[in-house]
Structures are given as C-alpha cells and as structure tokens.
Amino acid sequence: MYTFSSKLKTFSFILMAVGLLGIGYGFLSAPKDIQAVEAILAADSHGSAHGATAETQAATEESHVATEVAHEAVEAPVANKIADTTTQAHDSIGAPVVAEPVHTATEAHVADSAEHKVDAHAEHQEHLEHVLHQLQNKPWAALYVACIFFLLVSLGVLAFYAIQQVAQSGWSPVLFRVMQGITAYLPVGSVIFFVILVLCGLHFNHLFVWLDPEVVAHDKLIQAKSGYLNFPFWIIRAAIFLIGWNLYRYYSRKNCLAQDEATDDSFYKKNFKISAGFLVFFIVTESIMSWDWIMSVDPHWFSTLFGWYVFASFLVSGVTVICLVTLYLKSKGYLEHVNTSHIHDLAKFMFGFSVFWTYLWFSQFMLIWYANIPEEVTYFVTRIQEYNLPFFGAVVMNFLFPVLILINTDFKRISWILVMAGIVILFGHYIDFFNMIMPGTVGDQWFIGVSEIASVLFFLGLFIYVVFTALTKAPLLPKRNPFIEESKHFHY
Numbered sequence: 001m002y003t004f005s006s007k008l009k010t011f012s013f014i015l016m017a018v019g020l021l022g023i024g025y026g027f028l029s030a031p032k033d034i035q036a037v038e039a040i041l042a043a044d045s046h047g048s049a050h051g052a053t054a055e056t057q058a059a060t061e062e063s064h065v066a067t068e069v070a071h072e073a074v075e076a077p078v079a080n081k082i083a084d085t086t087t088q089a090h091d092s093i094g095a096p097v098v099a100e101p102v103h104t105a106t107e108a109h110v111a112d113s114a115e116h117k118v119d120a121h122a123e124h125q126e127h128l129e130h131v132l133h134q135l136q137n138k139p140w141a142a143l144y145v146a147c148i149f150f151l152l153v154s155l156g157v158l159a160f161y162a163i164q165q166v167a168q169s170g171w172s173p174v175l176f177r178v179m180q181g182i183t184a185y186l187p188v189g190s191v192i193f194f195v196i197l198v199l200c201g202l203h204f205n206h207l208f209v210w211l212d213p214e215v216v217a218h219d220k221l222i223q224a225k226s227g228y229l230n231f232p233f234w235i236i237r238a239a240i241f242l243i244g245w246n247l248y249r250y251y252s253r254k255n256c257l258a259q260d261e262a263t264d265d266s267f268y269k270k271n272f273k274i275s276a277g278f279l280v281f282f283i284v285t286e287s288i289m290s291w292d293w294i295m296s297v298d299p300h301w302f303s304t305l306f307g308w309y310v311f312a313s314f315l316v317s318g319v320t321v322i323c324l325v326t327l328y329l330k331s332k333g334y335l336e337h338v339n340t341s342h343i344h345d346l347a348k349f350m351f352g353f354s355v356f357w358t359y360l361w362f363s364q365f366m367l368i369w370y371a372n373i374p375e376e377v378t379y380f381v382t383r384i385q386e387y388n389l390p391f392f393g394a395v396v397m398n399f400l401f402p403v404l405i406l407i408n409t410d411f412k413r414i415s416w417i418l419v420m421a422g423i424v425i426l427f428g429h430y431i432d433f434f435n436m437i438m439p440g441t442v443g444d445q446w447f448i449g450v451s452e453i454a455s456v457l458f459f460l461g462l463f464i465y466v467v468f469t470a471l472t473k474a475p476l477l478p479k480r481n482p483f484i485e486e487s488k489h490f491h492y
Contacts, residue, residue, distance in 0.1 A: 002334055002471045008464065015461025022454020026139035029450075034128045037135065133206045134442045139451040140205040141441040146455035147196060148293060149317075149433045150463050151189035152310075156318025157182040158249055159282055160349075165252070165275035170486040171345055174337045177476045178325055180253050182318070184470030185463050187249070190242040197238050197293075201231040207441050210299045222299050229299060234292060241285045248278040259480045268482055286311055294433075297440035301379045303368070309360040310436075316353035316398075317429045320422045322346060325467065327415050334476055340413040341492040347412035350425065351402060358399040383435055386444045390431050397428025430456065 031037050161179040164172045200207050209215045210222045210229045222229065252271055259267040287307030295306050303309070323346040329335045368376045383391045405411055405421045412418070438446050478484060 001474075002329065002468075002476055004468045004472050005332075008468060012461040012465040012468075015457045015464070017461075019454045019456075019458025019461060022450045023139065023143060023458060026142065026449075026451030026454060030139055031132060031135050034125070034132055037128050037132045040135065041131065131445060134445040137206050137441045138445065138449075140207055141438055142451035142455045144196060144207060144441075145430070145433050145437050145452075146459045147189065147193050148437075149314075149430050150185065150459045151193050152314035153317045153321055153463075154183050154185040154189060155245060155286075156314040156316075157322060158186060158245065158318075159279070159286075159315065160318055160322070161252070162248070162275040162278050162282070165271055166279060168272070168483065170483045171342065171490045173478055173481040173484050173487040174335065174490075175322065175326060175342065175346075176256060176478050176481070177471065177474060178322060178329065178335075180256065180474075181467050181471040182321055182325060183249050183253075185466045187246050188462065188466050189459075190246055194238060194242060197235060201235060208296060208299075209440075210296065225299065229296060237288065237292060241289050244278075244281055244285060248274060248281075252278075256478060256481075257474055260475070260478060262480055265480075265482055268480075294436050297437055298379060300375060303364050303376075303379075305360055305364045305367075309357070309364055312353060312357040312360050313398075313429050313432050316350060316357055317426055319346060319349045319353060320425045323350060323418055324422045327419060329471075329476070331415075337477065337488045339491070341490050343415075343418065344409075344412045344492055347406055347418055347421075350418075350421070351406040351412075354399060354402040354406075354425065358395070358403075361395065361399075382439050387435055387439060387446070391435055394428050394431045394435060397424050398432060401425075401428075 031040060157179050161176065161183065164176075164179075199205065201211060203211065206212065210225070211231060216222050216226060251274055255267040255271045255274075259265070259271075290307045290310040291302075294310060295302060323343065326335060326338060326343065326346065330338060365380060369380060371377070401424050402421055405417060434452075481487075
C-alpha cells in the first residue's frame with residue numbers, strides 16, 4: 001500500500017494556499033470602472049498601443065478644430081468681400097444680392113464638426129468599456145484555463161485507461177492503479193468547473209459573449225446559433241457530459257477492485273463492456289465539449305478539426321502525467337513490477353501523441369491560412385499578432401522539444417530525461433489552452449501575471465493532494481486481472 005508522504009502533502013497544501021491568495025489578489029486588483037482602465041492603459045506597456053490610438057484621435061480632433069478655425073478665418077474675408085461686392089452692385093444696379101448660402105454652409109460645417117466630436121468621444125468610451133470587460137475577465141480567464149486544463153488531464157487519463165481495457169492490453173495492467181488514482185481528480189475538478197460555468201451563465205464575467213443578451217441582440221451570426229448556444233441547453237449538456245464521465249470512472253474502478261477478490265473474470269468482462277460503451281460516449285461528448293467550453297469563446301469562428309485537436313492536447317498531457325507519477329512512485333520504492341519497458345512504452349505514447357497533436361495543429365492552421373477566408377483566418381491573425389510568443393512557443397514545446405528528445409530509443413528509458421520532457425510537454429499544453437481561450441476573453445490585455453500563476457499553483461496543489469490521497473486507498477497492483485502476469489514480465 002502506498003503512503004502519502006507528509007512532505008508531499010505539505011507541499012500540496014502550500015501550493016493551494018499560495019494559489020488561493022494569488023487568485024484573490026487577482027480578483028481584487030481587477031479594475032472596477034473606466035477611470036481605473038484609463039490609468040492602467042496609461043501605465044501599462046500593453047496599453048501603449050491604445051494610448052497611442054487615443055493620442056492620435058486627440059491630435060486628429062485638435063487638427064480638425066484648427067482646420068475649422070483656419071476655415072472660418074478664410075471664410076470671414078471672403079464673406080466680407082462678397083458683402084462689399086454686393087454693396088457695390090446694389091449701389092450701381094439698385095438690386096440686392098443675397099449672400100445667405102455662405103452663412104448656411106458655415107453653420108452646417110460647424111454642426112458636422114460637433115457631431116464628429118460626439119462620435120469620437122462615444123467611440124473612445126466604448127473602447128474603454130471594452131477594455132474594462134477584458135481586464136475584468138483576466139482573473140476569470142486565468143482560473144478557467146487552469147481549471148479546464150487539469151480537468152481534461154484527468155479525462156485524458158480516463159480515456160487512455162478505457163482504451164487499454166477495450167484493447168485488452170497486456171503491458172499496462174501494472175499501471176491501472178496509477179491511472180485510477182489520477183482519474184480520482186475528475187469528480188473534484190468537475191464540481192469546480194461546473195460551478196464556474198454556472199457563474200458564467202449568471203453574468204459574473206464576460207468569458208462567453210454569446211451569454212450577453214445585448215451582444216446577441218446586435219449580432220446576427222450569434223442569433224443564428226442561439227438555438228444551440230443558449231445557457232439552459234449549454235449547462236444541461238455540461239451536466240450530462242460530466243456526470244457520464246464520472247459514472248464510468250466510478251463503476252470501472254469499482255469493478256477493478258472487485259476483480260481482485262473475485263474467483264472468475266466476471267468483473268473484468270463487465271469493465272470491458274462498459275469501457276467500450278464509454279468510448280463511444282466519450283468520442284461524441286468530447287467533440288461537443290470542445291465546441292461548448294472552448295471554441296464558443298470565439299462564437300464567430302469554427303473548425304471541423306477542433307474536437308480532435310483538443311483531444312490530442314489533453315490525451316498527450318494525460319499520458320505524460322501517468323509517466324511522471326509512475327516515475328515518482330518508482331523512486332519511492334513502489335511499483336516493483338514496473339520496469340524500463342513499461343516506462344519506454346509510456347514515452348513512446350508521449351512521442352506519438354505529440355506528433356499527432358502537431359499534425360492536427362498544422363492541418364487546422366494550414367487549411368485556414370491557405371484559404372484566407374476573413375472570418376476564419378482572423379482567428380490565427382489575432383494569435384500571431386498579439387500572442388506571437390505563446391503561439392509559436394507552444395509548437396516548440398509540444399513538438400520540436402519532445403520529438404528531438406524522445407526520438408532516441410535510449411532516452412525513453414532514462415528517468416531524468418523523461419521528467420524534463422514531461423514538464424516541458426505539460427507546460428506547453430497549458431500554453432496551448434491559454435492560446436485557445438485567452439484571445440477571445442481578454443484580447444490583447446494578456447500577460448502571465450499573478451492570476452495565471454496562482455491559478456496553476458492552486459489546481460496543481462489540489463491535483464497532487466487528490467491523486468496521491470486516492471493512491472493510498474487500494475493496493476497498487478491489481479492482483480486478479482487476467483493479463484497481470486503478462487504485464488509483470490513485459491519486456492520490450
């Protein structure tokens with residue numbers, strides 16, 4: 001039986017405490033009104049572009065006013081000259097000449113100028129309000145990214161576990177308890193995530209613009225999707241997904257533990273059947289989940305590859321976590337039947353799924369970029385222009401680094417190399433989720449600050465505590481699995 005070390009438990013508590021403090025600070029420091037936004041834009045480097053725009057607008061207005069003054073100065077002598085000419089003509093002919101059109105044109109020009117000033121002011125106020133919503137979204141978005149990332153990591157492990165069950169894999173049963181321990185986070189993460197979704201629907205934030213009736217009222221594209229993108233249907237779908245995943249997690253673990261005490265393979269056969277059913281349910285719900293929880297952040301954009309893309313991201317993250325937890329337990333003297341061949345296979349999956357993710361990333365990017373359809377390509381234009389470093393940095397961390405490291409067969413058996421590669425992969429895929437969510441919620445008002453770091457620390461601490469607590473609840477070796485002997489003596 002595994003014993004949760006006091007040092008690791010204390011470490012998880014520290015992470016959660018520091019994370020909570022940072023999250024609280026992020027919410028408290030968010031601007032409350034437009035005046036605060038103006039002050040931030042003036043001081044913040046990311047607001048320099050907006051400051052320059054405001055200055056340009058002000059300069060334009062001043063130039064316009066100066067033009068008006070000059071125009072009036074020119075108009076005055078012209079009017080006087082006309083008046084003099086009129087007087088002379090009146091004296092010579094005796095018939096009056098009216099110069100009224102000049103006066104009327106001047107009045108119209110002044111009226112247009114005033115209207116222009118009002119429009120410019122209204123536009124500036126609208127911009128400030130938009131930035132206010134973005135900055136208020138920032139702590140919410142940071143919390144959302146970290147929450148969904150760790151939730152989907154546990155879901156990826158659950159899907160990988162189900163695949164092993166259905167495939168009747170002979171190498172992996174010695175790792176089943178590790179997988180079950182990681183999936184123990186799924187119920188906890190599901191509750192927290194569902195609460196965040198409810199708060200979104202109650203307008204505590206502006207993460208999903210289609211939840212705002214005022215936005216929908218003026219947006220025909222969102223109106224056309226309102227039959228699907230509406231809060232009641234959206235939250236019901238979320239509840240069905242989360243409950244379905246957690247039910248499979250509960251019964252598969254229950255059957256696996258019962259198999260240890262059974263005299264036949266009945267519980268193993270039950271697990272096979274429910275795992276097959278779960279995979280059908282999962283592949284449908286995962287795609288819809290990716291649309292609902294991530295793609296709808298940008299409701300004007302869509303991609304038919306998006307569901308697979310998100311799946312590849314959290315699947316490779318899940319396998320990476322399995323590898324890291326396994327290496328940690330091995331270092332503490334547990335999992336005596338896990339050998340370098342098991343580690344090698346996990347590393348192969350890390351390598352293979354990294355390539356799979358890259359294929360989907362490039363396929364989605366290339367097809368949209370090459371087509372150059374404005375409503376589609378703007379998704380990547382925004383990320384290349386405003387998120388250049390994290391956008392291309394994710395490709396380096398999720399493809400170049402793991403491929404260059406893990407392509408070597410010998411490296412797949414060396415623990416410290418796998419730990420280093422695993423940390424980079426996990427950080428890279430967190431950045432990937434960051435890239436998917438942040439541009440649609442905070443726009444160009446992004447930076448890795450207290451809110452982002454604190455959110456990751458809190459959920460990391462919670463994840464460690466829940467996972468390693470679950471590992472203490474049952475023996476780390478499933479004794480009566482039909483393939484357990486093959487798994488014990490697995491060599492590659």
